[in-house]
């Protein structure tokens with residue numbers, strides 16, 4: 055690396071990332087699935103599909119439909135479960151020397167802490183992202199009656215404190231955008247000891263087949279992702295960045311370096327590429343290259359100078 059090469063490294067809440075680009079949980083499998091397209095270790099981190107203690111089969115198909123500029127999914131957290139994740143998925147990523155953000159999902163604070171403790175003791179993750187925001191599981195309800203944990207600040211405090219006490223790994227809380235004011239849940243995560251937040255999970259949506267008059271998803275309701283949600287996500291990152299001291303992973307409709315830069319300029323420290331990887335499997339790596347090009351083109355020596363640098 056010459057001294058003129060722009061620096062892409064960021065510190066995401068204690069996690070050293072060689073560049074600010076990761077992939078969004080659930081859109082990149084466990085990393086190995088994309089190895090034929092590029093070296094996944096070139097990303098700032100690989101964020102793996104939400105894992106639960108027990109394997110899950112997910113919801114009945116159809117569970118993924120296209121909508122204008124977006125994808126509506128109700129996968130329902132299909133995953134291999136903790137034990138197979140540890141024995142079959144992590145070794146590949148470790149061998150590749152990829153940085154691992156392990157995304158976890160549980161039905162209670164205790165389940166999250168079990169997952170976090172095992173991941174740390176098995177050295178299976180470099181950071182943990184707790185998914186408190188999956189819209190597609192019906193068997194989970196919080197004590198306060200909210201459908202998603204991250205729709206209730208009390209529940210966020212309870213769950214985050216429990217996970218925080220269970221691990222010293224950098225801990226990121228993934229929040230739902232399906233709230234009135236994103237600043238409140240983001241501040242609750244910070245107060246409870248999170249090292250960062252991930253914004254946003256999918257927006258609730260539905261689509262109907264007018265010929266059959268049936269919902270296009272068996273689950274009826276799903277989560278909307280893709281370019282359609284990008285302006286909403288950028289605004290939520292901007293809102294949260296103005297009140298938080300902890301850093302943000304921005305996600306929602308990133309398709310290229312320019313859209314990733316929107317999130318960084320709005321105040322995100324890192325970004326994750328989600329649905330775009332289905333269309334272009336090496337999209338995340340192209341974002342890394344595009345960010346380097348942007349810095350060079352603008353004569354900016356360090357990506358950190360871009361974070362929160364929108365000029366309003």
Ligand SMILES: Cc1cc2nc3c(=O)[nH]c(=O)nc-3n(C[C@H](O)[C@H](O)[C@H](O)COP(=O)(O)O)c2cc1C
Nearest residue numbers: 078079080104127185254255279280306307328329
């Ligand atoms: C098919 C699919 C599966 C997803 N599964 C998960 C998941 O398991 N855990 C999670 O935290 N988010 C999950 N998400 C949400 C994404 O990680 C991301 O927050 C969202 O899709 C917005 O980013 P995008 O517009 O770039 O896709 C999923 C999204 C899609 C489209």
